[in-house]
Amino acid sequence: MNLTQYFTEAFAVLAANRVRSLLTVLGLIIGVTAVIAIQVLGAGMAGAVSGLLGGLSERAFIVFPSQQANFTRASIKLSDLQRAKDEIPNVVAAMPAGGQRVVAAYGHAHHRITFGAGPDERFSTSTPIRYGRKLSEDDIAEGRHVCVVSDQGYTKFAMIGDPTGSSLRVGDRRFTIVGVLGTDKSGILPLNFNLDVTVPYPTYERYFVHGNAIVFARFLMADASKVEATEADTLNWLRHLKGPRVEYQTFDRKAFSKGVDGIFAGITIVVALIGAVSLLVAGIGILNIMLVSVAERTREIGLRKAIGATRFQVLLQFFIEALALSGFGCLIGLILGVTIGALVNDFAIVKFSGVVAPIPWVRSILIATVFTTVVTLAFGTYPAWRAATLDPIEALRYE
Amino acid sequence: MNSSAAIDVREVTKTYDLGDVKVEALRGVSFTIARGEYVAIMGPSGSGKSTLMNLLGCLDRPTTGRYLLDSIDVSTLGDDQLAAIRLKKLGFVFQGFNLLARTSALKNVALPLFYAGVGSRERNALAAGRLAEVGLADRVNHKPSELSGGQQQRVAIARALVNDPAVLLADEPTGNLDSTTSEELMGVFQHLNEAGRTIIMVTHDEDVAGHARRIIRLRDGRIVDDQATGKG
Numbered sequence: 101m102n103l104t105q106y107f108t109e110a111f112a113v114l115a116a117n118r119v120r121s122l123l124t125v126l127g128l129i130i131g132v133t134a135v136i137a138i139q140v141l142g143a144g145m146a147g148a149v150s151g152l153l154g155g156l157s158e159r160a161f162i163v164f165p166s167q168q169a170n171f172t173r174a175s176i177k178l179s180d181l182q183r184a185k186d187e188i189p190n191v192v193a194a195m196p197a198g199g200q201r202v203v204a205a206y207g208h209a210h211h212r213i214t215f216g217a218g219p220d221e222r223f224s225t226s227t228p229i230r231y232g233r234k235l236s237e238d239d240i241a242e243g244r245h246v247c248v249v250s251d252q253g254y255t256k257f258a259m260i261g262d263p264t265g266s267s268l269r270v271g272d273r274r275f276t277i278v279g280v281l282g283t284d285k286s287g288i289l290p291l292n293f294n295l296d297v298t299v300p301y302p303t304y305e306r307y308f309v310h311g312n313a314i315v316f317a318r319f320l321m322a323d324a325s326k327v328e329a330t331e332a333d334t335l336n337w338l339r340h341l342k343g344p345r346v347e348y349q350t351f352d353r354k355a356f357s358k359g360v361d362g363i364f365a366g367i368t369i370v371v372a373l374i375g376a377v378s379l380l381v382a383g384i385g386i387l388n389i390m391l392v393s394v395a396e397r398t399r400e401i402g403l404r405k406a407i408g409a410t411r412f413q414v415l416l417q418f419f420i421e422a423l424a425l426s427g428f429g430c431l432i433g434l435i436l437g438v439t440i441g442a443l444v445n446d447f448a449i450v451k452f453s454g455v456v457a458p459i460p461w462v463r464s465i466l467i468a469t470v471f472t473t474v475v476t477l478a479f480g481t482y483p484a485w486r487a488a489t490l491d492p493i494e495a496l497r498y499e
Numbered sequence: 500m501n502s503s504a505a506i507d508v509r510e511v512t513k514t515y516d517l518g519d520v521k522v523e524a525l526r527g528v529s530f531t532i533a534r535g536e537y538v539a540i541m542g543p544s545g546s547g548k549s550t551l552m553n554l555l556g557c558l559d560r561p562t563t564g565r566y567l568l569d570s571i572d573v574s575t576l577g578d579d580q581l582a583a584i585r586l587k588k589l590g591f592v593f594q595g596f597n598l599l600a601r602t603s604a605l606k607n608v609a610l611p612l613f614y615a616g617v618g619s620r621e622r623n624a625l626a627a628g629r630l631a632e633v634g635l636a637d638r639v640n641h642k643p644s645e646l647s648g649g650q651q652q653r654v655a656i657a658r659a660l661v662n663d664p665a666v667l668l669a670d671e672p673t674g675n676l677d678s679t680t681s682e683e684l685m686g687v688f689q690h691l692n693e694a695g696r697t698i699i700m701v702t703h704d705e706d707v708a709g710h711a712r713r714i715i716r717l718r719d720g721r722i723v724d725d726q727a728t729g730k731g
């Protein structure tokens with residue numbers, strides 16, 4: 101059985117009826133294009149979301165008091181937080197977060213800035229660095245007098261060039277600038293909580309915290325996949341620590357993604373509906389044209405059977421013709437869908453997020469393949485069967 | 500009983516059941532055709548010639564009776580088995596040529612080989628050989644629309660021969676051709692028969708039938724005459 105020959109003949113027949121074939125698969129092209137374009141767009145959006153959360157490692161989560169809580173009562177002591185890594189399974193580090201407005205001096209210039217405790221680099225994955233480095237574990241462990249300036253801080257101070265090594269003064273404390281962060285596209289969960297200047301927590305606590313003011317805490321896990329269990333353990337641990345009256349909540353990348361997933365679920369349903377309708381319409385078009393094709397070529401079918409083609413061979417011929425037709429439509433739909441999806445993605449998403457997500461080729465090709473298969477099987481089989489079961493004598497007599 | 504007969508038809512009947520009417524197209528026909536014979540089947544319209552050819556061509560099964568083709572009883576075979584017999588043992592030539600329109604002469608002739616599972620290079624070589632045999636070596640790449648009626652029928656003959664069949668069946672092969680072209684075509688048949696081909700041909704034309712070596716005449720579904728023409 102020479103399949104290549106069947107395909108060659110099928111394409112020759114379709115090419116001979118160019119306009120008709122094209123009109124027939126138009127519906128399929130539109131449907132597949134729509135589904136794949138939205139699908140590519142969805143991947144772009146998911147990529148953007150995950151990019152936006154780049155400031156927070158997926159191994160990290162944040163704990164903060166529930167809205168109803170009394171913030172003073174809910175604050176956590178640094179010494180308690182430092183024990184967390186020994187007392188909560190899967191937690192390898194815990195880092196407080198806090199900040200306030202201060203007036204800081206850089207050179208001769210004084211500016212009102214937001215200032216607070218920054219986590220070490222392990223908590224972030226992709227916040228870019230413009231100059232120098234992020235805060236290190238040693239900076240924090242030793243409570244060094246160092247600071248990191250965010251891109252907005254850099255702009256506020258009107259810094260020029262690489263400021264690392266020079267110092268920044270807050271009150272009567274001097275901090276050596278060790279790094280400048282790059283533009284954080286997120287704005288949602290940046291590494292530094294949008295603070296202009298961050299210093300190691302112990303340093304911050306020593307000079308700027310009066311009383312218990314830790315209301316936000318960051319936790320780092322060894323295994324990101326156990327995030328739910330670890331968050332539950334952490335909340336339990338806090339309940340032991342602070343009593344049942346103070347409530348905390350957690351936030352992580354997954355929590356954010358979940359909200360986005362909800363939107364996607366809606367879009368997916370709409371896409372699935374478009375897909376199903378286009379599948380049906382396109383399928384009926386192909387069914388119709390294949391029946392016409394079988395009727396037109398009744399004598400040819402009679403001849404083929406007379407000279408010895410089996411029912412299966414005739415069935416295969418028309419089946420492959422339907423397959424070529426829908427395969428062609430889906431291929432065009434695939435190309436158009438990916439192109440349009442990528443273009444819209446460029447204009448609408450990448451522009452704002454700065455994150456270029458890779459085109460989901462595997463899934464797109466899979467969708468096109470499924471469409472081809474379903475349309476061919478559901479609507480190409482009957483005409484092919486009609487052709488295969490024609491009586492050769494009657495078919496040859498057909499005018 | 501001659502077991503080496505190419506065709507052995509015994510008491511074959513064919514009745515078309517049209518609900519309230521039964522049409523007895525063949526009412527008990529028996530004959531044998533030996534290998535290498537050249538037989539014309541004649542008879543008035545409606546006498547059952549095409550019905551008989553369809554049975555001989557394994558396109559249909561007899562209502563009763565037996566039909567041995569090349570010593571194989573084909574009267575009870577299933578559709579796909581009959582298709583296999585048609586593919587291997589029979590060659591068809593139709594009044595209307597029945598060539599694939601958009602396909603070259605070569606590919607038309609090669610079609611049965613495709614169904615027989617022969618590789619494309621061998622197919623083309625065999626098909627080209629058959630086209631040369633019917634005098635169309637220089638028309639290999641012509642489409643049917645680029646050929647005359649006589650040439651088209653020769654392509655059909657080449658196609659019928661490409662599988663090297665035991666029997667060549669032709670139902671009014673000259674029906675669509677003028678008398679000069681018919682004569683030419685009869686020349687091709689003559690030539691093939693002299694080379695050992697068994698040929699059975701239905702015709703209305705006494706002149707055409709005269710080229711055969713034997714004429715079987717049908718009337719109302721029965722053989723009324725079966726004689727050698729004295730040719731050959």
Ligand SMILES: Nc1ncnc2c1ncn2[C@@H]1O[C@H](COP(=O)(O)OP(=O)(O)OP(=O)(O)O)[C@@H](O)[C@H]1O
Pocket residue numbers: 515517522523524542543544545546547548549550551
């Ligand atoms: N499929 C069929 N259904 C019903 N009756 C049929 C069928 N085919 C043939 N007949 C009838 O059987 C008889 C013989 O028909 P057949 O076609 O064999 O005649 P023929 O000798 O080939 O005639 P012609 O010279 O006109 O071609 C006719 O009466 C015809 O009407």
Ligand SMILES: [Mg+2]
Pocket residue numbers: 548549550
């Ligand atoms: Mg007839």
